Amino acid sequence: xxxxxxxxxxxxxxxxPLVRALREKGVxxxxxxRHLDRLxxxxxxVDSRVAALDDVPALTKALEGAxxxxxxxxxxxxxxxxxxxxxxxxxxxARAVEAAGVPRALTLSSLGADVESxxxxxxxxxxxxxRLEAVPRLNVLHLRPTYFMExxxxxxxxxKTAGISGSAxxxxxxxxxxxxxxxxxxxxxxxxxxTFTGHSFRELLGPRDYTPxxxxxxxxxxxxxxxxxxxxxxxxxTLKALVGAGISADLARLFxxxxxxxxxxxxxxxxxxxxxxxxxxxxxxFAREVFVPAYRS
Numbered sequence: 001x002x003x004x005x006x007x008x009x010x011x012x013x014x015x016x017p018l019v020r021a022l023r024e025k026g027v028x029x030x031x032x033x034r035h036l037d038r039l040x041x042x043x044x045x046v047d048s049r050v051a052a053l054d055d056v057p058a059l060t061k062a063l064e065g066a067x068x069x070x071x072x073x074x075x076x077x078x079x080x081x082x083x084x085x086x087x088x089x090x091x092x093x094a095r096a097v098e099a100a101g102v103p104r105a106l107t108l109s110s111l112g113a114d115v116e117s118x119x120x121x122x123x124x125x126x127x128x129x130x131r132l133e134a135v136p137r138l139n140v141l142h143l144r145p146t147y148f149m150e151x152x153x154x155x156x157x158x159x160k161t162a163g164i165s166g167s168a169x170x171x172x173x174x175x176x177x178x179x180x181x182x183x184x185x186x187x188x189x190x191x192x193x194x195t196f197t198g199h200s201f202r203e204l205l206g207p208r209d210y211t212p213x214x215x216x217x218x219x220x221x222x223x224x225x226x227x228x229x230x231x232x233x234x235x236x237x238t239l240k241a242l243v244g245a246g247i248s249a250d251l252a253r254l255f256x257x258x259x260x261x262x263x264x265x266x267x268x269x270x271x272x273x274x275x276x277x278x279x280x281x282x283x284x285x286f287a288r289e290v291f292v293p294a295y296r297s
Contacts, residue, residue, distance in 0.1 A: 002028060003027070003028065003067040003068065003194070004028045004029075004030055004047075004065060004066045004067050004068075005022055005027055005028070005029050005030065005066065005067070005068050005069075005070065005191045005194075006029075006030040006032055006049075006062065006063050006066035006068070006069040006070070006102070007019050007022075007029060007030065007031055007032060007069075007070045008032045008033075008053060008069065008070060008071050008072060008093070009032075009033065009053075009070075009072045009074050009108075010031035010032055010033045010039055010042060011031075011033050011035070011038045011039065011042065012072075012074060013148075013150060013180040014072070014108060014180050014183050014184045014187065015031075015033075015070070015072075015184075016042060016184075017180075017181050017184035017185075018070065018184040018187050018188055018191075019031050019042045019043055019046060020042065020043045021184060021185065021188035022188055022191060022192070023043040023044065023045055023046060024043075025188065025192050027191065027192060028047070029043070029045075029046050029047065030046075030047045030048075030049055030062065030066055031046045031047065031048050031049065032049050032050075032051050032059070032062050032063075033048075033050065033051075034050060034051075034052055035050075036048055036050050049061075049062035050062075053073070053074070053089045053092055053093060054088055054089055054092045055092070056092050056095050056096050056099070059092065059093070059096035060095075060096040060099040060100045061100075062096075063096055063097060063100035063102050064100045064101075065100075066100065066102050067102070067103065067104065067194070068102065068103070068104040068105065068106060068191060068194045069097060069102050069104070069105050069106070070105075070106050070107075070108070070187060070191065071093050071097070071105050071106070071107050071108070071128075071132070072107065072108035073085075073086050073089045073090060073093075073124065073125065073128055077246065077247045077248065077251060078246075078247075078248050079248055079250065079251060080248050080249075080250055081250060082121060082124070082248065082250050082251045082254055083121075083123070083124050083127075083254070086121070086124030086125070086127060086128065087124070087127055087131075089128075090124075090127055090128040090131045090132075091131060093128070093131075093132070094131045094132050094134065094135050097132065097135055097138060098135045098136070098138070102138070103137070103138065103139060104138070104139045104140070104141075104194050104196065105132055105135075105138055105139070105140045105141075106140075106141050106142075106143060106187060106190060106191060106194070106196075107125075107128060107129060107132060107140065107141070107142045107143065108125075108143055108145075108183070108187075109125045109126070109128065109129055109142040109143060109144045109201070110122045110125045110144055110145065110146075111144050111145065111146045111147075111176075111203055111205075111267055111268070111269065112144075112261060112266065112267035112268070113125050113126040113129055113142065113144055113201075114126070114270060115261070115266050115267070118257065118260075118261060118266055119257065119258055119261040119266055119267060120254035120255055120256070120257035120258030120259075120261065121251070121254045121255070121258060122258060122261070122267065129142050129201075133199050139196055139197045139198060139199075140198075140199050140200075141190065141196040141200050141201065141202065142199075142200070142201040142202070143183065143186065143187060143190075143201075143202055143204060144201050144202065144203045144204065145178045145183050145203070145204040146175070146176040146177060146178050146203070146204065146205050146206055146269075147175065147176070147177050147178070147262070148177070148178065148179075148180055149177045149178065149179045149180070149206070149281070149283060149286045149290070150179070150180055150290070152177075152215060152219065152286075152291065153290075153291065153294055154245075155219070156291075156294060156295050157245075159219075159223070159225075159228065159295070160295075163228075163229070164228070164229045164230070164231050165215075165216040165219060165220070165228055165229070165230055165231070166212070166216070166230055166231035166232060166233050167212040167215075167232065167233065167259075168232075168233045168234070168235055168238040168256065168259040168260075168263075169212050169259050169262050169263060170212070170232060170263050171211065171212050171213045171230060171232040172211050172212075172213055173211060173212070173262070173263060174209040174210060174211045175209055175210070175211075175262055175267075176205040176206045176208070176209050176210075176269070176273075177206045177210060177215075177283060178204050178205065178206035178279055178281075179206070179279070179281035179285075179286050179290075181281060182204065182206070182279035182280060182281050183204055183279075185279075186202075186204055186279065190202075202271075202276060202277070203269055203270070203271045203277045204277060204279055205269060205273050205277045205278060205279070206278070206279050206281070206283075207278060207279060207280060207281065207282045207283075208278075208282075210283055212230065212232070213230045214283075215283060216228055216229075216230035217230070218283055218284055218287050219287055219291060221287075222284075222287035222288055222291060222292050223291075223292060223295050235256050235259070235260065238255075238256055238259065239252050239253065239256050242255055242256075
């Protein structure tokens, strides 16, 4: 039975490979974003719709006739009230989904979305989950991936300028990481035949757990700097560095709160590692195929 999948954030790290994977499988895809030229370049046969996520009438029109929507709140690093931004977009998405009569939604949430507060921006994804669950008769499946491997790309400037890598997460604290391409693959697998009902979630925990010190070692080996030092940054220094990189003070504070939540075990798996939550891309593969080209460019 044919169905139409509407993908918001269609040109993003997860959205773009998701659109391509669904088209390769013959699924009718409606790509929703802000830039028509970028949407049209995604894949042959994509139905491109321009709509901002905070524009309820435009988003409703873009969603009409879709059988399922992939929904997310994209990053916006300059927001002076980031949680307010998350609530505003979550409410807009929910109102548009309800008005368009879409029966199913697959959300990009996060590990730790079960926790009400103290998890930084993750708490805003919990708000998105709850807001969509409040839409009458909407079946919702929340994807809860762990920390993105792509976040490690932020260390490139530090390696090049200071000759070190590091993190505010404790150097020997093992935690799971996942590649965004594996999130897209998991989402595509669900959306090829979306039969989920009620309200549920599925965690994506990457291939295994790594410590920040191990990540630095893997990066160092991949870029030909096997002695690359790892530094465990203080929260205050991390806050200053994030603001210095152009992130708003409010979002920088939330990021530091998230790092604390990882260190203190507030962000943790509820489902445990198993076939459904384990994804294939190792950090060694990510370093070789993604980090090294980005570093060299």
